[in-house]
Amino acid sequence: MIRLEKRKEPSKLWRIANPFLAVALTMLAGGIMFAMLGKDPFVAIRLIFFDPIFSETFASYSRPQLLIKSAPLILIAVGLAIGFKANVWNIGAEGQYIMGALFGAGVALAFFPAPGWYIFPLMVLAGAFGGFLWAMIPAILKTRFNTNEILVSLLLVYVAERILAAMALGLMRNPDQPGFPGSRDLRRYEAAYNSELIANTGMHWGVVAAIIAVIFAYVMMTRHMLGFHIQLAGQAPRAARFGGVSPARLVIICLGISGALAGLAGMFEVSGPGGQVRIEFASGYGFTAIIVAFLGRLHPIGIVLAGLLLGLTYIGGELSQMMLQLPGAAIQVFQGMLLFFLLALDFQTNYRIRLTQGAHA
Amino acid sequence: MKKLLTAAVLSAALATPALADTTKVGFIYIGPVGDFGWTAGHDRARQELQDHFGDAVETSIVENVDYGADAERVMTQMALSGTDMIFAASFGYGPDVNAVAGRFPNVAFQHATGYIQEHDNISLFDARFYEGRAVLGHIAGKMTETNTIGYIASYPIPAVVSGINSAYLHAKAVNPDVNFRIIWTYSWFDPALEADAAETLIEQGADVIMQHTDSTAAVRVAEDAGVMAFGQASDMVEFGPTAHLSAIVDRWAPYYISRVQALKDGTWEAQNSWMGFAEGIIEMAPWNDRIPAELQEEADGLIAAIAAGEYHPFTGPINRQDGTPWLADGEVADDGALATMDFYVEGITSDFPN
DSSP, X not given: OEEEEEOSSOOHHHHXXXXXXXXXXXXXXXXXXXXXXXSOHXXXXXXXXXXXXXXXXXXXXXXXXXHHHHHHHHHHHHHXXXXXXXXXXXXXXXXXXXXXXXXXXXXXXXXXXXXXTTHHHHHHHHHHHHHHHHHHHHHHHHHHHOOOHHHXXXXXXXXXXHHHHHHHHTTTOOTTXXXXXXXXXXXXXXXXXXXXXXXXXXXXXXXXXXXXXXXXXXXXXXXXXXXXXXXXXXXXXXXXXXXXXXXXXXXXXXXXHHHHHHHHHHHHHHTTTSOSOOTTOOOSHHHHHHHHHHHTTTOHHHHHHHHHHHHHHHHHHHHHHHHHOOOHHHHHHHHHHHHHHHHHHHHHHHEEEEEOOTTOO | OHHHHHHHHHHHHHHHHHHTTOXXXXXXXXXXXXXXXXXXXXXXXXXXXXXXXXXXXXEEEEOSOOTTHHHHHHHHHHHHTTOSEEEEOXXXXXXXXXXXXXXXXXXXXXXXXXXXXXXXXXXXXXXXXXXXXXXXHHHHHHHOSSSEEEEEEOOOSHHHHHHHHHHHHHHHHHOTTOEXXXXXXXXSOOHHHHHHHHHHHHHTTOSEEEEOSSSSHHHHHHXXXXXXXXXXXXXXXXXXXXXXXXXXXXXXXXXXXXXXXXXXXXXXXXXXXXXXXXXXXXXEXXXXXXXXXXXXXXXXXXXXXXXTTSOOSSBSOEEBTTSOEEEOTTOBOOHHHHHTOOSOBTTOXXXXXX
């Protein structure tokens, strides 16, 4: 008979081993799926995981692309993870990402076509502020009226999407392109262009910001009193309250940090790889970052690895569609498997499986 | 091991010359090939292209590619993998097509419904959907009993706006009491949103649903609600055998084949093609039997007149929504005006999305 036994403490070994095991299981199950689709599973897995980094034809281009795709995911996920640790559930990073992009682009378009070194720094500040502001709505509603931040932040995503559409069609529309939605291409406005810092490396300011955020988060969570309060509030809210941690203050801080980082990610995207305010500018980074945060065990270093891994499956997924004619849906299933296996395996972090004799009742 | 490697290298080297005549053609799609609408239309043409050339052409596709950085990356990877010609099948890829085309001058780009052409390796092509919309409008105006026509629109771009105007003008011409209700989804493919939009329109009294979005959701909703609908880009009759009156069906294949042939012949050059009934790039799906024979004949006549160039769907007098004159009596809209159209014509009561 199989019996489940709750562990006294979550297993450290499994916590670390599970993500790797999940990747291995995903490769196995994904490989079987690819084979059933009539494709060579080894070629498919190679295209997804190895060719973007090592292939002679693609790597010189797709390696930098990996940074471009992963940086916003990491930047957003690091902020979200801080909140998740404190049981503050910001599900609306997508909306904060959009607002950051709009605020940043708004500054750029207001200055266009003036040159000036100060324009880009102003855009950075505006981007962070836009995301922060959007996150303050659920934060203040929660602390004042005790509303649920999951619902409020999520629903605000749809509001942000509508504002984005309105901006792309109205206020921010490129006056030189009549009839078509979308703003000017910021990549063609030197003072606002978030260009590559070193050519062909994919290193843009958003990548730098992601690295800084990771270090900052790591130090804060391990060395700073605030990090301790956040962990305490998440694990033992009652104890935290007795210890003088103000829950309202934590909600504001957690939502504020994650909102500002998501806003930054949006701003770096719109002024760089994205290039312009378009109706469909938001391509789900804010939601994917939630997966990245959990895949990375809410730990800054783990999030870097998870962000890179997920970025890899996107880029490799496109390659395998193109080279092997795998259907796009198969790639999505493949990505879904990754999270599925991780969550399923996480079970054994908290429980152990015991085989016992039937005597037990 | 070494022997094996040598053999592999040799066989690769031997294989290359045999492939030299193979033209590699890549396609990027905004939706899934299984949308049964717009993307399905392009993929249908890709298959015909493949069948036409056989081994002389190798096609590859990437579906569900978002506008922006993703599109740029996919097209760059296609170019890097030795693709000779790339079909980008949605208007919003414009900036991305131009960015990649600038970096790969030896790759021929074919941008469907495109509007930016900054390099001489980019061809733009489009269909005169407003011609088909005129026919739909005519039928809708005659078939509606509630005098209310629901219109599910995607993006407020000239191709969509001119379609609404054309449908409205031709419905109005046969039914002065007709009224259009328009819902914008700001998406090409979102079945749930399109279904919601269709339900809302039906609640508002619409008994004919038109769509400029790519999924079959609206046709299904119309079928369930017992109202009429038109499909989009592909024949969607199987999703609403009773409701589906007809559809503007895109037939890109002849154009695709001619462009690939031109590339093979070395005569390919950048163009801007805008094709309609005359070129056979759009056609109507078979009329539903519930359309009276007389009306079917009228519709056929309208198509023939447009194809022959005897009639232009935008022939004055036409006023703008605010009542200011746009086209004088007998004046015909020029292509430039249609390709940048950003206003409703007089009589449409909705606000233009701004």
